[in-house]
Amino acid sequence: MTPTPDAPAELASVLRIAVVRLSRRIRSERDPELDLGLGALSVLGILHREGAQTIGSLAETERVRPPSMTRTVGCLVDRGLVVRNKNADDGRQVVVELSEEGWRVVEAERRRRNAWLARQLAELTADERDLLRRASDLLGRLATA
Amino acid sequence: MTPTPDAPAELASVLRIAVVRLSRRIRSERDPELDLGLGALSVLGILHREGAQTIGSLAETERVRPPSMTRTVGCLVDRGLVVRNKNADDGRQVVVELSEEGWRVVEAERRRRNAWLARQLAELTADERDLLRRASDLLGRLATA
DNA sequence: TGAACTACTTAGCCTCGCTAACTATTCCTC
DNA sequence: GAGGAATAGTTAGCGAGGCTAAGTAGTTCA
Numbered sequence A, B: 001m002t003p004t005p006d007a008p009a010e011l012a013s014v015l016r017i018a019v020v021r022l023s024r025r026i027r028s029e030r031d032p033e034l035d036l037g038l039g040a041l042s043v044l045g046i047l048h049r050e051g052a053q054t055i056g057s058l059a060e061t062e063r064v065r066p067p068s069m070t071r072t073v074g075c076l077v078d079r080g081l082v083v084r085n086k087n088a089d090d091g092r093q094v095v096v097e098l099s100e101e102g103w104r105v106v107e108a109e110r111r112r113r114n115a116w117l118a119r120q121l122a123e124l125t126a127d128e129r130d131l132l133r134r135a136s137d138l139l140g141r142l143a144t145a
Numbered sequence C: 001t002g003a004a005c006t007a008c009t010t011a012g013c014c015t016c017g018c019t020a021a022c023t024a025t026t027c028c029t030c
Numbered sequence D: 001g002a003g004g005a006a007t008a009g010t011t012a013g014c015g016a017g018g019c020t021a022a023g024t025a026g027t028t029c030a
Helices: A008-028 A038-050 A055-062 A066-078 A100-113 A115-122 A126-143 B008-028 B038-050 B055-062 B066-078 B100-113 B115-122 B126-143
Strands: A082-086 A094-098 B082-086 B094-098
Touching: A008 B008, A008 B038, A008 B115, A008 B126, A038 A055, A038 A066, A038 A082, A038 A094, A038 A100, A038 B008, A055 A066, A055 A094, A066 A082, A094 A100, A115 B008, A115 B126, A126 B008, A126 B115, A126 B126, B038 B055, B038 B066, B038 B082, B038 B094, B038 B100, B055 B066, B055 B094, B066 B082, B066 B094, B094 B100
Parallel strands: none
Antiparallel strands: A082 A094, B082 B094
16 A cells, blocks of 8 residues: 555654644644644743753753743733742853743643643543553654754 | 552643643644645645535634635645635535645655654654554544543 | 625734753863 | 854744624524
8 A cells, every 4th residue: 555654754644743733733722712823832941840040951842942032931020920040150041940920820720721732632542542651752852853 | 659640630630731842842833834724734634635625614624714714725825825615505614625736735845744742753662653643542532532 | 875794805913833052050071 | 371163041022813892794583
């Protein structure tokens, strides 16, 4: 059936389309209450998991340019979810960390945040979820390659 | 190590982040020659695989609102890659199909288009690619769920 | 025949990427 | 230790590509 079952080019095409569409789908399912973009949510998640970070390191992790991260962080500061601090050792750096409010929001939203996707995933078989779990790791590696 | 190894919520979080990041990465790698957005490329791909389609059906396939698809198709028309035709049976519908130029471009770009991703995929093992192939199918199903 | 519905378009907004250019700070060399 | 290069972040402004609301043209049906 498949003439070249292992051809990377063909897989690239299929994978690209699937990833882009799913990304759009996820975007369209975000919680309307907390009107934060996906990038902002992602940053909150990073700060929650890994603690305070500089703008630069957040930008690198998210694979975004510094100005974009400055803006994202600016939004979060405006909503009081994170605080900006100057690094005492290197005055050029800005260290961003979750505020108390930010912690509360992340903790509270963590469960709701993935609601749609989690609901879809719950309808798959355990084998399929396991497949996706391993695939996620690969996708993550591709994203940072 | 994993307290609940099959928990959909946890997988949702991991998968969401991986998909969104990879999607950004793919976007940043598109061919600068052919200055078409990802959406436009995707539409060309659909028309190539499935033949002429109405705006509405393209919008549905791409999970986008009709006005967005109107604009995307407009771009493609401007570049002479597709043609808009009125449906003879139902004058409200617009049927979009690839122009000769569009065919040529799709055929020619098909291989180059996925270059970056295909290159990354080529560095994986055959098993990993197989994993991703099966995952792509699942991701596609999630995207249209 | 005229009201309701449908397919698409137009107008205009918003998010969130980007680059270019600027400021502030640090580092490095003489 | 003064001065230029390098680095971190910001500001300004652009562009892609989603969206909704409202308008137009064609179709259906009472």
